[in-house]
Amino acid sequence: MKFAYYPGCSLNATGIEYNVSAKAVAKHLGIELWEIPEWNCCGASAAHNTDHLLALALPARNLAIAEAKKLDVAVPCAACFNRLKSAQQAVKHSVATKEKVNKAIEMDYQGSNEVKALLDVMTSAISSDMVKEKVVRPLNGLKAASYYGCLLVRPPAVTQFDDPEDPQSMDQLMKNIGTDAVDWSFKVECCGAGHSTAKSDVGLPMIDSILADAKVNGAECIVTACPLCMLNLDMRQKEIEKINNKSYNLPIFYFTELMGLAFGYSAKDMGVTKHFVNPMPLLEGKDLLKHPATRRDEV
């Protein structure tokens, strides 16, 4: 199984541990990821809020390079996934749009290749049994709240993945690696994306409400598939605790990191030591980093 791989800008910087863990876990499951050479930024919200053609053309250049190799594209970042999939659909379904986009990118792109979120690949192309087979350190008793956010599942006409109101794919994946999936109400709520930086009086309360709902439903950690959600929930958590004078201490993980830990990779190799909210006390407190046979009896 081979995919073109579009990491996106965040996975080279603030989301570096997502990149590292995604590549390791994919390899472990026999998925070959061919990184699109000299890929460019998808334009993110900045492009589609500024210019509709630019918002399609920037992702299309990457997709055209993959299409020339006859490869479908796997995208770890939820936001990039949404932009790439929107561009692919727009080009596929409108001849006029295709002509304009191709003129802008000076390439020939037909929109024939599929764009898939990496979470989709790991939960549809890879079966539950294949995942379970690889688990050597089940994350038993870890109460994990799967957080999908906006752009993996909305708008459904574009994303064509899971249920837009109560998605289950990540929850099932987390169960397959041993965690207790937490049922909660904010799994598809918006974290405010760039508002935490550009308009923090609006962005920070949005993040706070997500952390609060996870906590009240008994989550010990939140699992995400988006580097911007990670930035907001993890790196801004301390700031939010300080402003609101409360304590969450909720570690945030990428789903690929937890898969890697369950597959036997070290916490350092999966990059979880790079998080701002230190997850090691939680993982060590539950003795999850050892093989089940050597774990403490009572945890």
Added chain:
Amino acid sequence: MESLNLSTALSQGRGFRDKISSLSGVNFTDCYQCGKCTAGCPVAFAMDYTPRQIMRLMQLGLKEEALKSHSIWLCASCETCYARCPKEIDLAKVMETIRIEAKEMGYRPEKTIDLFNDLFLASVEKYGRVHEMSLIVNFNLKSGQLFKDVGMGPQMLQKGKIHLLAEKIQDNGAVKRIFENVRNMGGDAE
């Protein structure tokens, strides 16, 4: 809002309404004002006009109110409204379409959001990718919030989460030409 004559407003705003309708692909008469969009909107608490009210402004052709609203800048494009709309109206697309028009006409009531987007795209045009470090430094300098998020800097550098130097892709100028071509063609994608 002062009282106004709706027939006059509509006759003056019809051109604008039709333009936004055509660019966004949304027919404003589809909306029957049920308010489900506003009920689910995670940013409605901060908006001057709720999402439902933005639709109402468009139905009535109230151009100035729509163009000057903060709501079109605060919309996070989370698409909750579109996913839940019983008439499948892509209201987030309407928000961004009005916003693009507003920006072109010089209405920018949310200056920091506008600045952030401009700097983001400038980084993409220059390097082919976003360089987060220079984006944040530039944003702080130009928005007059010198010390915003400075506390996160050392930890980010230490953990290898941010790079001092930008990485420029070797694309032989392909991304720069995309920006140029789009400028020459005008932004309409259809």
